[in-house]
Amino acid sequence: MSDLSLLVQMGFGALLALSVYLPLRCGQLSLATPGFYVIGGYVAALLSTRWPALSGDGAGYPLTSLALELVVAAPVAAAVALVLGRPVLQLRGIYLAIATIALVEILRVLNLNLAWSGGAVGIFGIPQPFAGPGGYALATWVLLALVCWLCARLEAMRLGRAMAAIRDDELAARCMGIPSADVKLTAFVISAVIAALTGVLAAHFLNTWNARQGGFDASITTLAFVVFGGSRIWLGPVLGGLVITALPELLRPVGDLRLILFGLVILLGPILFPQGLITPERLARLQQTLRRP
Amino acid sequence: MQVPSAQATAAASLLALEEVSCRFGGLLALDRVSLQVQPGEIFGLIGPNGAGKTTLFNLISGVGRPTAGSIRWSDGAINGLPPDRINRLGIGRTFQNLRLFQRLSCLENVLIGLHHSARAPLLPALLGRRSFRQSQGELRQRALELLELVDLADTARQPAGSLPYGSQRRLEIARALATAPRLLLLDEPAAGMNPIEKEELSALIRRLRSRFDLTVLVIEHHVPLMMSLCDRLAVLNFGRRIALGTPESVRHDPAVIEAYLGVSS
Ligand SMILES: Nc1ncnc2c1ncn2[C@@H]1O[C@H](COP(=O)(O)OP(=O)(O)OP(=O)(O)O)[C@@H](O)[C@H]1O
Numbered sequence: 027m028s029d030l031s032l033l034v035q036m037g038f039g040a041l042l043a044l045s046v047y048l049p050l051r052c053g054q055l056s057l058a059t060p061g062f063y064v065i066g067g068y069v070a071a072l073l074s075t076r077w078p079a080l081s082g083d084g085a086g087y088p089l090t091s092l093a094l095e096l097v098v099a100a101p102v103a104a105a106v107a108l109v110l111g112r113p114v115l116q117l118r119g120i121y122l123a124i125a126t127i128a129l130v131e132i133l134r135v136l137n138l139n140l141a142w143s144g145g146a147v148g149i150f151g152i153p154q155p156f157a158g159p160g161g162y163a164l165a166t167w168v169l170l171a172l173v174c175w176l177c178a179r180l181e182a183m184r185l186g187r188a189m190a191a192i193r194d195d196e197l198a199a200r201c202m203g204i205p206s207a208d209v210k211l212t213a214f215v216i217s218a219v220i221a222a223l224t225g226v227l228a229a230h231f232l233n234t235w236n237a238r239q240g241g242f243d244a245s246i247t248t249l250a251f252v253v254f255g256g257s258r259i260w261l262g263p264v265l266g267g268l269v270i271t272a273l274p275e276l277l278r279p280v281g282d283l284r285l286i287l288f289g290l291v292i293l294l295g296p297i298l299f300p301q302g303l304i305t306p307e308r309l310a311r312l313q314q315t316l317r318r319p
Numbered sequence: 320m321q322v323p324s325a326q327a328t329a330a331a332s333l334l335a336l337e338e339v340s341c342r343f344g345g346l347l348a349l350d351r352v353s354l355q356v357q358p359g360e361i362f363g364l365i366g367p368n369g370a371g372k373t374t375l376f377n378l379i380s381g382v383g384r385p386t387a388g389s390i391r392w393s394d395g396a397i398n399g400l401p402p403d404r405i406n407r408l409g410i411g412r413t414f415q416n417l418r419l420f421q422r423l424s425c426l427e428n429v430l431i432g433l434h435h436s437a438r439a440p441l442l443p444a445l446l447g448r449r450s451f452r453q454s455q456g457e458l459r460q461r462a463l464e465l466l467e468l469v470d471l472a473d474t475a476r477q478p479a480g481s482l483p484y485g486s487q488r489r490l491e492i493a494r495a496l497a498t499a500p501r502l503l504l505l506d507e508p509a510a511g512m513n514p515i516e517k518e519e520l521s522a523l524i525r526r527l528r529s530r531f532d533l534t535v536l537v538i539e540h541h542v543p544l545m546m547s548l549c550d551r552l553a554v555l556n557f558g559r560r561i562a563l564g565t566p567e568s569v570r571h572d573p574a575v576i577e578a579y580l581g582v583s584s
């Protein structure tokens with residue numbers, strides 16, 4: 027894999043980690059992220075391969091068409107999340123996790139069997155808006171920067187505080203007037219949109235999209251990003267997503283041992299840092315030491 | 320502040336419980352309890368352990384539902400409403416077992432109480448505009464004032480869970496006050512405090528009442544404190560209201576003496 031391709035994958039990792047992080051920040055263990063990633067991917071694949079008007083008449087696939095796919099994928103994912111979120115988010119803890127895994131699985135089986143998604147073979151020849159991985163890296167990291175900025179802003183607003191309160195003690199938060207169901211649904215919808223936008227870029231990057239994308243493995247991997255990086259401030263999942271995606275490649279020189287080392291890192295992370303690598307307290311301490319001359 | 324008479328009519332009451340019962344399986348935690356709380360009064364709820372006092376608070380604040388009876392607030396029924404709706408109607412509460420947001424700072428705890436005062440236009444907030452920063456600054460100022468009121472301004476940045484017990488109790492009060500309640504439910508606010516702190520708390524509750532035009536419903540085991548603090552008291556035993564009235568009348572009520580001393584007359 028080229029270095030630039032790795033950068034693209036790392037960006038996808040960080041974006042999906044942020045998508046898992048948002049519900050988790052209000053205490054919701056939702057593993058639906060790969061499902062919305064898949065939906066985003068199909069929106070891109072279908073629009074770009076079945077709607078000739080989008081392809082333009084130049085050599086490459088127009089960037090405006092890519093932008094249009096993003097603009098379509100976001101509300102589609104948001105609508106699905108709104109409809110599913112109300113009933114599903116009434117479940118708690120491990121029950122919510124299992125229900126969201128089931129949703130992702132249902133989606134996978136549907137995609138495998140429906141005609142319009144290309145069935146088992148999927149959709150091929152998704153056109154390329156960029157000539158090489160460099161363009162994808164740029165697009166992915168711009169999207170990542172935007173989503174990071176959005177998360178940082180949300181955390182400075184009352185929504186971010188309400189999310190932290192619900193995570194600490196939902197009943198107490200409700201007794202302080204916080205409509206917890208709405209807050210959780212908002213986090214779920216934003217999470218879905220982030221995953222779907224990532225899926226749009228991924229479909230073009232991979233050139234093909236099928237029912238094997240974003241299955242149960244992806245649920246667990248994306249969760250590992252957040253557990254490793256930390257789930258109380260947006261920087262945690264970003265770091266987790268970047269590092270864990272890059273690690274197998276970075277460890278390549280080690281040879282056959284690399285998968286064992288990779289496993290060890292994932293295992294030791296939560297043992298040494300139960301709250302993840304990055305916590306608000308650790309960040310504050312770091313800032314203080316940096317400020318001191 | 321003027322003390323409402325014990326005979327005040329139900330029509331003028333702020334909160335009225337009518338024949339409220341609550342059953343947990345085979346246990347009747349509350350048995351047809353009726354009482355009315357008048358605007359501006361400090362109303363005490365006493366009774367032995369397990370009498371149903373906290374259960375009554377849970378029903379009023381929407382944490383639980385009565386199995387029978389009705390709870391009226393101003394002039395609408397509120398039983399069955401969810402806790403966040405009830406809080407928005409003007410009922411704030413604290414918890415006997417302390418339910419602070421432990422990992423968050425004292426300031427953040429109060430800021431969460433200010434949730435509905437913190438509404439800001441979305442776009443300036445997302446862009447971090449000056450108008451948003453200004454409103455956030457004012458919000459912090461209000462939170463600090465509330466902390467100052469309960470004597471916790473010095474610990475504003477510390478995690479709530481790291482405070483001593485008595486301070487956590489006062490922080491619970493500040494957080495509840497931040498939601499701008501008209502009725503404040505205090506569940507054993509003096510538990511774990513020493514006699515001096517208890518006296519100070521009693522003075523604080525009176526101060527808060529006049530400053531915020533509050534009505535206060537308070538549960539507390541320390542009977543002498545309740546006698547001096549409350550305008551009226553209700554006594555619960557085994558889920559039943561066995562007495563209601565001024566501290567003076569309750570003190571001499573034979574049913575109360577029996578419940579507390581365990582002697583039959
Ligand atoms: N959620 C519940 N499920 C089952 N039983 C409950 C529940 N909540 C309270 N109870 C029972 O109801 C009875 C009344 O409890 P409650 O907590 O209201 O008493 P209390 O008067 O507040 O006592 P204390 O002074 O010890 O706080 C107790 O016997 C208690 O065990």
Ligand SMILES: [Mg+2]
Pocket residue numbers: 372373374415
């Ligand atoms: Mg109690």
